[in-house]
Amino acid sequence: MHNAPSFSAISQSEIWRALQAQAKQLKQRRLTDLFADGPLRARDFSLELPRFLLDYSKNPVDRPVFVNLLRLAQEAGVEQWRDDFFAGKPINVTEGRPVLHPALRGGLDADVEVDGVSVSEAVEVELQRLKELVVLLHNGDLTGCSGKRITNVVNLGVGGSHLGPQTVIEALRTHRKGDVAVHFVSNVDGAQLTDVLAGLDAESTLFIVSSKTFTTGETMTNARSALSWLQRAMPERPAEALLQQHFIGVTASPDKAQQFGILPERIYRFWDWVGGRYSLWSSIGLPIAIACGFDHFRALLDGAAEMDRHFREAPLAQNAPVILALLSVWNCSFMGYPAHAVLPYNQALHMLPAYLQQADMESNGKSTNRAGVEVDYATGPLIWGQTGINGQHAFYQYLHQSPEVVPADFIGTVAPGHELSGHHEVLLANMFAQSQALMNGVDAESVARELTAKGLSQEEIKRLTPFKVHRGGKPSNTILLKELDPRSLGALIALYEHKIFVQGVILQIYSFDQWGVELGKGLASKLESKLAAGDLTGEDGSTAQLIDYYRRVNGAVTSTELPEVGVAESAGEQA
Template sequence: MDITQFPSWRRLNSLAEKMHGRQLRDLFNDDPQRAARFSVELPEFLFDFSKNLIDDEVLVNLLQLAGDADLEGWRDQLFAGAPINRTEGRPVLHPALRGGLSGSLQVGGAPVDVLVDSELQRLKEFVNLLHNGVLAGCTGRRITDVVNLGVGGSHLGPEMVIEALRAYRRDEVRIHFVSNVDGAQLHDVLAQLNPETTLFVVSSKTFTTTETMTNARSALDWFGSVASPEVVLQRHFVAVTASPEKACAFGIAPQRIFQFWDWVGGRFSLWSAIGLPIAMAVGFEGFRALLDGAATMDRHFRQAPLERNAPVLMALVSLWYCTFMGYPAHAILPYEQALHMLPAYLQQAEMESNGKSTTRAGEEADYGTGPLIWGMLGINGQHAFYQYLHQSPEVVPADFIGSVTPGHPLPGHHEILLANMFAQSQALMNGVSREEVEKELAARGLRAEEIRKLAPYKVHRGNRPSNTILLRKLDPHSLGALIALYEHKIFAQGVILQIYSFDQWGVELGKGLASALQPQLDSGDFRNQDASTAGLINFYRRVTAGAAALEFAG
């Protein structure tokens, strides 16, 4: 049944109109226990959603909507390995990578847990060889640097985790990332390295990704006369892919090809062999702790009642704003230097999943299915775009994320950091009224006429909603739980809004067009192109031809 036809949907539309006239200040004044009632405390963190424009009636109807959408049934299908990625005919089994599914689950006749455990053991053995100095290049020198070549989920997840776990990095090897087909990035990374001591990890689900394979071929050329290409590929290259036969055909040794499977989506793949750079950076034990933390969130999502289920509550609050209240954007604001890549990671995780306009019934959705995700480190953001958050006509709900325990030994810094985080969420909620502004200006001794002119500019309407996630400590276990929290939130929101969250046809469209256009840059045959694209190709060819002529003349 179309989700918009349920009474809960209609009631929420009506409640949204009323809630636009409510004040968060009043919600707290009316309910002294609000903060406790609208929070969920888990072993890894506190999730406080009390600073949101919801009351008991809204929450009851949001939970009813989740029931009407059969969220619990879809959740059971996810964990049972049903092919819920129906446009591609696949199950969605990334929880299996961290031990979050039943041990009896099979895909294609193969036990999933056996496949996963076998590949994890291979990762562990390889990482131990690297850390023990046994892994050497073709000249016998120890590997000291690893360059991950990947894009999208093969890059954002591992790099985000390694940055987040900076306090847990080991010294045996340095990890570098190259994702951009713009050769400037690869060139800059290679300029720092010695080919005799460098290992490349080529991470590509299909092993055909244009950006990644172009960078891999350029990396191979970089070795020059160090050894033959065949030897270099055997000793200095590792592959992580769901297409091992293509990696083998490229020339990478079979024992250095690590596998994941088509039932793992790229943006949910850091738990698989795609996480090899993570294990290299923090050790296999740290990687295992990351998986275990995610598995604890899997259990919470499966077992907690919906009204105390953190991912479900996050999903409900998000769709309340995007779908009913008309707030189309959401800010991710970490107050933890180590989490500086989290906003970019969550952009892909959520927007590639729920940035859809077609329902499961194949109909055009006439409601918002997911917000625009953006953000940056909170302290930096305060001096960049918080002005917009506080006084723009647009309302942007936000997630504030921090930790109780600092990740460094410097005294005094962390208290200032957390004071800023708490203050910003409070300021967004309360704002500053005209009356309060006038009192403050009068106390400063301004005359009545000066107060009248200046006061409008200092008024902050407030009523800007936010969640706060306060980790006890940022470590591998809690980071795993935090990432899985968002994964399940994305899944729950997609289920309720009746879209398929695990395909990405919009991504595929651009890839196909780029492949077709690339030879036209050389040939100049741009027939059947629109006038703008043809003009851009023509301009490119004129400029490059002119540059070539000047070089020849010189």
């Protein structure tokens, strides 16, 4: 296994220094010159797979750079790490776990055992249980305490326990089945739960409590409030009966779900070798199966398994996740572009930027390499974005004319997913035009010609030209799906999962822990009691002031004497 004693910092390697030198050279070249120098560039820097075309030709990369990036992947041990990943070795080193989300969708080339248990068999057992539950729901055979059919399902979960399933359900809006409505509550802000429950009939509502540990503070707070809502609506029913009839648990800690009061037969498992942000393929995906039907859920898994096979088997130079990862490392760590935009030109994919933001930034938002030493290079970029047409009328001004360079992924579909004529051509024309405009820009001479043709005076032309110039040279990838169906969506999400993994391997960081998430959650649990009790001892001046203000405005106290905390003392406590 990969261990610290044999660790060699990638940033000190010959190939890293060679790429740094090439980055300096490429910054002086225009993307349009790369196309002029290579008439077949679009063909040579594209990859066509069964479900989509990946065009990465609009990146500041020439053939020598691409060859060196492939050498970088080899030197970083991408192929070995990939083999260990699919073999179930504990590549999540800091937590001592394998990372086996491909097993959830049949993406392994051979079965793996964890703690003496066949992973494939365990997964299939849970899938069959999910299928049985979905059939009961769709047939109207699952009822609440009063005998009413369950017609509304509310998923209580946060992070990976809600974002993946909700993203997929939104994306597969044309593939929904049955008449059971699925709702999501992720925020502990009671306003969301209140809004979702408004108008729902308690007697026909089922709650899915999705939590890996079944101790997630936000989720369990919402679960207790959901139980209280049921109790108010059905006061004659004991809490035990409500929990048994109106709650399902999805968790890697079934004993905790039982302690909460959920029946063992209504607890659906996944395992600690499944990271939360990679869990939609597991029982966490139950809302997907309910909303879209189990067959479509299985097709989603099959599409992801297709990408698993491509990632396992394709040579690095024709491997879509590897190529996207290398381009991300190149643009962020070598070219110095710290952000990356995800721009889907399909309304059904409107949640994809948020989903990929979590998947990428929670994985690679690290500053320590595998030897425990702080890195001396940029790791993963800031991920952000929005649906394309809306974004054009919001932040594309920044993309085009800001001095900052933000590489982007444009994602669209050949098939429209609706029957309105003319709309899809307008949509795709905009997508293609935006990537073209980001690459080409508009120089002063072109602006002057345009203004001259409009009859403006030379004085006006001279005054306006600087404001209308676009520098261009802004890189992008385009992913053009044949259609947005369960299989292609599964392949698309798995493509990004593996891209993120490869980025982490190259950058020599551990992508599958998230210690940065835990710090704030731990502090929050300590501050909850202080909001109620008003004990400000040991808090920095700012936090103490915020708690005091909350309590005064909330009517909890009439006045509180703030402790005197100096800047130096506050800084020391924070450290």
